[in-house]
Amino acid sequence: MKREDVKEFNGENGKPAYIIFKGKVYDVTESRLWKNGKHMGRHKAGGDMTDFISMAPHDEKVLDKVKYVCDIEEDIPKEDPKEKWRNLYRRYHPHPIFIHFPMGVLYFGVFMLFLFLIFKISEFERTAYYALLFGGTSVFPAVITGLMSWYINYDRTLTEIFKNKIIYSSFLILLVINAVVARVLSGNQEEGNLWFYIYAISYLLAIPVMTFVAYNGGRITWPD
Amino acid sequence: MAGLNDMNKQEKIKAIEEMIQIVLLRIPKEIEAMHFYIKAAEKSTTDEAKNLFIALAQQEKGHEAELRRILNDLKQQLMELKNG
Known part of the structure; x- marks a missing residue:
């Protein structure tokens, strides 16, 4: 799955909710903390959460509780020009x-x-x-x-x-x-x-x- | 202090524009702080110091990401207010 494809899985209108973390895709659809693809009213499914983890009251071990989907394909970080x-x-x-x-x-x-x-x-x-x-x-x-x-x-x-x-x-x-x-x-x-x-x-x-x-x-x- | 819901349209626009300015000016400071900690980590002579500076750099990266998210939300709100 490519980074662009993950954006489609935003948890809205019954769609599954996927997030990216350190180049891996996770399915958070079933998580009660990701209702309708929104987490704490701030983060939206379909996006990359890697940079936000240091601001979270939890560490990355919470991802052990959700389903791993796949690695991001051809994930060459897009450098800001x-x-x-x-x-x-x-x-x-x-x-x-x-x-x-x-x-x-x-x-x-x-x-x-x-x-x-x-x-x-x-x-x-x-x-x-x-x-x-x-x-x-x-x-x-x-x-x-x-x-x-x-x-x-x-x-x-x-x-x-x-x-x-x-x-x-x-x-x-x-x-x-x-x-x-x-x-x-x-x-x-x-x-x-x-x-x-x-x-x-x-x-x-x-x-x-x-x-x-x-x-x-x-x-x-x-x-x- | 009046919340956004208690304000008229012009006051809301002004309040959001002020917030945009506050958030916008902070972003380069976070980037600067992150680079400072990365450099400090590179110069560290002990693993303990290195790990500390790397953790601090990650926090600054988190602040930058959070501020950019807030900035985009504010810009969206402003656009909707102006067009609405």
Whole structure:
């Protein structure tokens, strides 16, 4: 009997109830603990119970009380295609590495921009701009590896945290691009230049937006 | 605390979505813990320690399997609520 065939024996509508345990098929139809193919309202007949045994209040000796049917045929465990990527991700954890670049550099850049606004020393502004170029560019690998993690570890399940991260990361990218474009259009004229104000406001706004994205990342690492 | 039966549809959807998030975020932690215990078992110098770590790894595998089962049930419930 193949693994797929066992699924048919789900104990529903008078069908026999079979379960798989460590590559063997057992008939639990007669067991009072498997009425209509359900065990304790949680486990369904037709499935593989191997991984659940460590959670059970009994050990595998209970299977001595039910009928052995056969071994599973051609039972090459189907490897989850994501497992390879999951292992690579676990080993190199790229997202936590990459998020620190925009976090560090953009905060630093805004600090330089503040210094410029206070002291009017152009070197501060230039430093802020270079930090924007580097920090803004580094948002992309952070976002890409974040999407990878979402796909590999969370099966792209869209919960509130992931919605927040996707929406506000997109907003962050727009702000960074807007800031760079406005800075280029400002033509190095700071005082009374509308483009320069757009640049400065976009740059400053990027900080709370990025912080909110990071806060949601923290909620994944340290759930409420 | 109100149970699902005492809630209106929108509240039920919100409660299930929150549960999905809680369960979902836990799964990689269980996988991580399982790998940690497997590595610890490989590095163990006594049979006693090795067996302990293998048992712990199996428990984590069980937690992961149970969480995935709950997650699938919750996703199913959510889909039925949204479509119903």
